[in-house]
Amino acid sequence: MLLQSRLAVGKFVRPGPLWWGFDWNGATEQARLTGSEILEPPDDTDSENGRVVLIDEIDKAEADVPNGLLEALGSGQFTPPGRQEPVKAQDEFPLVIITTNEERVLPGAFVRRCLVLYLKLPGEPNALREFLVTRAKVHFPDEAQSSESIELFEEAANLLIADREAALERRLNPLPGQAEYLDLIRAVMTLEGSSRARKSLLQSIRRFTLQKHEESSS
Secondary structure (H helix, E strand, O other): OHHHHHHHHHHOOOHHHHHHHOHHHHHHHHHHHHOOOOOOOOOOOHHOOOOEEEOOOHOOOOOOOOHOOOHHHHOOOOOOOOOOEEOOOOOOEEEEEOOOOOOOOHHHHOOOOOOOOOOOOOOHHHHHHHHHHHHHHHHHOOHHOOOOHHHHHHHHHHHHHHHHHHHHHHHOOOOOOHHHHHHHHHHHHOOOOHHHHHHHHHHHHHHHHHHOOOOOOO
C-alpha cells in the first residue's frame, strides 16, 4: 500500500496553464507536490484584476483537445488524472483567449462556447501603413525614438503594401502580413547599424520576407 501511495498518478500530474488560470492556490499546492516550478505573478500585477489564459493556434493541437476543453469552458471545472475532486474556477472565471488559423475545422459544440472575433489587416493603404508603423513602434520601442527608424518603418510598410497589392492582383495566397513586416524590420536592424545601409538593405531582404510567390515572367 505504501508503494502504491507513492506511485499515485496524482503525484506526478504537473499543473498546466488552465489549472493556474482556474485555481492559482490549488496549482501552487500541486506544483509543490510534484516538485515542478511554482509560478510567481509579476510584481506589477493585481490578482483582483483576474487572470488570462492563452491557447494559441488550437487548430494545430491534437484533434481531441477542443472536445477535451468542453467541460472546462462549459462548467468552469475539469478533473485531472489521478484526482477525485475537480479543479474549479475560483473567484471570477479567467478570460480564455483561443486563436486559430482555421487550418482545421473545430467542433461545433466547442465553437458555440466561444465569442468569435476575426482579426484582419486594414484594407485601405493609408490605414494599413499607419497600423503597421504603430505595431513597429510597440515591437521596437528603443529604435522608435529616432526619426530615421520611423522612416524605416514607413518604407517597410510601403514595401509590404506593394507586395500585398501585387499578390492580390494575381489572386495569390498567402498574403504577406504583420508578421512578415516585423521580420523584415528585425532582420534589417540586426544586419546593419547605419540608417542609410538599413534602407538599402530593405530592398534586398524584402524578396525573402515579403514576397511569398515567384514573380511573373510576363
